[in-house]
Amino acid sequence: MPPLVASSRSFQPRTTLLVLLLAVFAFALLQSLINPVLPALQEDLDTTQNLIAWVMTAFLLSASVCTPVVGRLGDRYGKDRVLVASLIALAAGAVVSATAPDISLMLAGRVVQGVGGGVLPLTFGIIRDELPREKTPGAIGVAAALAAVGGGVGVVVAGPLTDAFGIRSLFWIPAALIVVAAVASRVVVPPSPARNPTPVSWLATVLMAGWLVALLVPLAQASRWGWTSPAVIVPFLGAAALATGWVVVEKRSDRPLIDMRMLRSTAVWTTNLVSLLFGVSLFAVMAFLPIFVQTPPQAGYGFGASVTQAGLLLLPMTVTMFLAGLGSARLAGRFGARQVLVTASALNVVAVVALAVEHDRRWQIAAALALMGVSLGIAFSTMSNVIVAAVRPDQTGVANGVTANVRTIGGSVGVAVMSGILGAHTPADGLPSESGYTYGFAVLAVAGVAALLVASLIPVPKPGATTQGPAVPSG
Missing domain, CATH: 1.10.287 (Helix Hairpins)
Incomplete structure (x- = not known):
């Protein structure tokens, strides 16, 4: 082992956690920065609206497949090494997209960036390995919340960055941040204490x-x-x-990619299904609402907002998501995780229905998004800790990785469905009609209602119980 890695054992767990959070934030930032600029990117690449939607879908699809694979490679070759490799792939994909002259290379770069989805399960696993057991749930909750908040920050800052440095800076800037995270991870994150030689x-x-x-x-x-x-x-x-x-x-x-035996636990499968359904609405709203507000009013809807103004409209969601995430543990401790997730799911339904029926004023959009931020902030942190309580300590990383992965799969479905609905309501050489957005948000609301029903099935932990999960092989 090179001396550089061996000496990293001298770093405190807090330093390791900060570096991991930097990696998570950088990944979330790159994932979301282009959402508000899809119309401008479509013009820059001289492509169609249908193809530009695949800039989101290709990334989510790649991340859905790569996330569990990268997690397994981390188990075999060391989470620290695979984390650095994932960050390098993420940066390389960003460079490809930043220099892409056409939509095909742009999509290729986004597919490579999807490898970075493995940052989340690797982070959860390293937290489990390096932090004291009593601090693991809180640290995982912070990482999960930061992934969501980082996505919101990306939407907000995309406009100012584009105005100042151009649209391709939305790939160059996070690529530089990711390189910093990769170097810091190489220096600080300790070698994995255990390896599993079982192949992927x-x-x-x-x-x-x-x-x-x-x-x-x-x-x-x-x-x-x-x-x-x-x-x-x-x-x-x-x-x-x-x-x-x-x-x-x-x-x-x-050594399955996704452990079906672990998913048999009621607490695990219900929480993962709620995560998937939340992903449907989250990614679809983040991808298409900026396009909605940038649409010229002559189309019968929209505000003709600039990229910066579109980001500012989403700022309330970012703020409330962060604040709600900070208070989620206290709420779950007082009212119980199931009640908190049911409430969060109900707020999500109200928010998406509001977007479907009341979107004629900017304040209406901002209010709905603020409510959605509360819902998402509470839900994501609570789901992470439900999983921690439902599985054995050695399953913490892979179980939360699965939860993040199914949320990404849900996002892939949500973006694809929303794209299809808007496509059906778009005339040739024109913009989507207002009814397309109304129907699309209504479908997202249906997914929200399903999440509400599933959340009500999450079991209430018995007093004194530490886990609800079955004894299954660790992942």
């Missing part, structure tokens, strides 16, 4: 990638191809077959 199941990886692609592509294109056309139905059937095969392979694997 590449068959499960291919099957997972296959069913996600087969599901998302027709979802995004169904409005153009027709819901009953073979081009839509055949991929859907293929997605079902591939997903079934993936589940079978995962259940038989000693």
